[in-house]
Amino acid sequence: xxxxxxxxxxxxxxxxxxxxxxxxxxxxxxxxxxxxxxxxxxxxxxxxxxxxxxxxxxxxxxxxxxxxxxxxxxxxxxxxxxxxxxxxxxxxxxxxxxxxxxxxxxxxxxxxxxxxxxxxxxxxxxxxxxxxxxxxxxxxxxxxxxxxxxxxxxxxxxxxxxxxxxxxxxxxxxxxxxxxxxxxxxxxxxxxxxxxxxxxxxxxxxxxxxxxxxxxxxxxxxxxxxxxxxxxxxxxxxxxxxxxxxxxxxxxxxxxxxxxxxxxxxxxx
Ligand code: ATR
Numbered sequence: 001x002x003x004x005x006x007x008x009x010x011x012x013x014x015x016x017x018x019x020x021x022x023x024x025x026x027x028x029x030x031x032x033x034x035x036x037x038x039x040x041x042x043x044x045x046x047x048x049x050x051x052x053x054x055x056x057x058x059x060x061x062x063x064x065x066x067x068x069x070x071x072x073x074x075x076x077x078x079x080x081x082x083x084x085x086x087x088x089x090x091x092x093x094x095x096x097x098x099x100x101x102x103x104x105x106x107x108x109x110x111x112x113x114x115x116x117x118x119x120x121x122x123x124x125x126x127x128x129x130x131x132x133x134x135x136x137x138x139x140x141x142x143x144x145x146x147x148x149x150x151x152x153x154x155x156x157x158x159x160x161x162x163x164x165x166x167x168x169x170x171x172x173x174x175x176x177x178x179x180x181x182x183x184x185x186x187x188x189x190x191x192x193x194x195x196x197x198x199x200x201x202x203x204x205x206x207x208x209x210x211x212x213x214x215x216x217x218x219x220x221x222x223x224x225x226x227x228x229x230x231x232x233x234x235x236x237x238x239x240x241x242x243x244x245x246x247x248x249x250x251x252x253x254x255x256x257x258x259x260x261x262x263x264x265x266x267x268x269x
Contacts, residue, residue, distance in 0.1 A: 004032060014215075024255040074094075075098070083100045083128065086099065115181060116180075117141045120178060122147075122181070138162050181210065182198075185212050206229065206230065206231065212235045216268070
């Protein structure tokens with residue numbers, strides 16, 4: 001039987017995951033399809049049962065289901081439990097197991113910019129996305145991570161869990177020049193006229209500014225960082241690597257990430 005995989009979310013029409021995985025299936029001679037499936041929150045349990053019944057080989061989970069899916073799975077791995085969210089589900093016989101490849105995908109993307117593990121990193125945001133990244137930075141041996149957030153208490157809590165430091169937003173803005181890598185994990189600033197989640201006025205020339213948002217590819221945060229003489233890394237790499245880690249879990253094959261980053265960058269550019 002032809003294998004099939006899916007991504008579930010609400011909305012789902014603009015997901016690039018079907019394009020990415022279908023391309024990788026073709027490149028690797030795998031006879032499989034990847035479907036975008038629109039699932040409303042109230043239908044999540046039924047959707048999960050249907051994916052099971054109809055024999056999906058695995059699936060991706062995107063907003064707003066990353067946490068809500070967890071009770072409907074047969075288990076979750078360590079990455080998903082640390083992050084308290086699932087973005088990739090793998091079939092193991094009759095069981096669906098939840099995993100999370102977002103944090104490791106982020107780190108793999110970051111590694112393409114040749115960071116040093118003792119670089120001073122500031123993580124802006126303390127929500128779900130920041131959480132996965134903080135744990136993954138930890139696993140990858142980055143030893144100097146500071147977390148800042150509009151709601152300082154959340155930064156403190158996440159810092160405690162991940163053996164990181166925390167800093168108030170105003171202190172972070174004042175001391176920004178001391179950081180080698182600035183990672184923006186909030187959804188703020190997508191619109192041109194919105195304020196950035198952190199002022200980049202004091203950013204160090206040559207620091208690396210990283211945004212996890214990939215659509216638009218050139219976010220206001222990255223534009224401002226460029227103006228300040230920072231190097232930039234957009235969110236396309238994180239998107240491709242989180243997908244590649246999932247693809248390998250499903251098929252045992254490491255897909256071509258470099259080419260995919262180029263293709264998706266062109267598509268979005
Ligand atoms: P996600 O899973 O996408 O990270 P989330 O858990 O809701 O979503 O977290 C959103 C993050 O963006 C948080 O760090 C949030 O800051 P608060 O903890 O203070 O809410 C941040 N954020 C959202 N809107 C913001 C704004 N207008 N200014 C600054 N930070 C904002």
